[in-house]
Amino acid sequence: MRSCGAKQLSKIAALCVFFLDNFGIAIVYPIFTPLLLETGYGLVDSTTSLSTRTLMLGILIASFPLAQFFGAPLLGRIADLSGRRFAFFVTLVGEALGYLLSGLGIEMNSYALLLFSRFLTGLFASNLTLALASIADLSPTAKKRSKNFGILATVAGLSFIIAIFIGGAFSTRILDHDFSSALPFWIASTLALLNLYIIVRFYSETSSVKKAPPLTLKRFFFSLLPPIREKKLYILYAAYFFYMLGWIPSLQFLSYFMIERFGESKETIVYLFLGVGTVWMSGTSIMNPLMQKGISPKGIAIIATFFTSFFLLLPTGQIPFQSFVIFYLFGALFSSLAWTNLTSWISLCTGHESQGKILGINQAVGSIAIVLGPIIGALLTRFTDIYLMGFIGTSIFISFLLTIVVNKD
Secondary structure, three states: OOOOHHHHHHHHHHHHHHHHHHHHHHOHHHHHHHHHHHHOOOOOOOOOHHHHHHHHHHHHHHHHHHHHHHHHHHHHHHHHHHHHHHHHHHHHHHHHHHHHHHHHHOOOOHHHHHHHHHHHHHHHHEEEEEEEEHHHOOOOHHHHHHHHHHHHHHHHHHHHHHHHHHHHHHOOOOOOOOOOOHHHHHHHHHHHHHHHHHHHHHOOOOOOOOOOOOHHHHHHHHOOOOOOOOHHHHHHHHHHHHHOOOOHEHHHHHHHHHHHHOOOOOOHHHHHHHHHHHHHHHHHHHHHHHHOOOOHHHHHHHHHHHHHHHHHHHHHHOHHHHHHHHHHHHHHHHHHHHHHHHHHHHHHOOOOOHHHHHHHHHHHHHHHHHHHHHHHHHOOOOOOOOHHHHHHHHHHHHHHHHHHHHHHH
16 A cells, blocks of 8 residues: 555656646647747748638647547556556657657747647647546545645646746747747756656556556547446536637637737737636635535536636627726636536546546547637637637537536436
8 A cells, every 4th residue: 555655746746747738738828829920930921811820820729639639548548557657657758759849840930840749749748637547546535536636727727827927938039039939848848857757756656557458449449438328427528528619719819819809919918828827726726625615516517617608708799908808817717616626527427447548538528629629719710709709608608508417417
């Protein structure tokens, strides 16, 4: 049996990996939009139309979650059968390489290399599932799991803030002549190697490893599906899908709204993203523990998805910039509660022996939404950004309706 100290070190190591994965997702927000939409960076020819550049931005953003769709269920199942520690080791090496290539793609003004590197990084960043599964392994009760998933969400908020700061400040030569848009990716590559050391040095296996059967195409396909008898899981996966289909595009196109609707600068974009990360942390570290005292994870998920959709539907009209910021920050606050408790609800639907698989499927479902989100968003922006905000809020409202259905089942 693992000692309490070993469990704590394993938990911290898993949190470090979770930090890196969210860091790698968020760091692109203040970088990719100016690279593609503004002239002068050299990544896209200045004669390319705005609609084409917006579509290229959507494809670039979508490449990361598309790779996660393939990687998450497979890595989750491998971790269930071969151990979390081995899977962590392989994926962190791959992430370090992926971030390195992203920096090279920017330095070489190669959209193709940047696109490939983001796909490669996303494939190995599926170890976010491993971090979730490890925390689930160390959370024997529903209350403990919801609490620990709240800690995960707080770590995600912290990594978001740091990633936005590094992505915004270190990607411009205003602060230092040697800074560039490639530098944040060099930093991410270094963090991946640091995480590799932490896993090797401090992480003890948290799962009961089983002997893995030979991997076949049929087994890979069925690893993407939960047991057919778990009807409730399918509905919860659908709720998570529509939540992610709304929330993630709202983040991905936040820079677009700031530039195209309000004409704000890159510095203002960075400040708003920092605000989003701050209220996200407030939701998971303060509001979630308080609500847990009297409300179950199911109840919090239902309440949070409703209010997230409500606040993100408000900016569909022509409103002042200050009102947009207030509504969006309230949406981010409730979104942090929605993610934490939807994930906890899904995790609690299965035992410890299947956490990697079930949470891997969940990440794959979310990845599909993140792939579709920027593409749909890019198409909607060809008409008006009001359509995009309506799509975002409506999608999360559908998630709310599905949580009601599951709760009554």
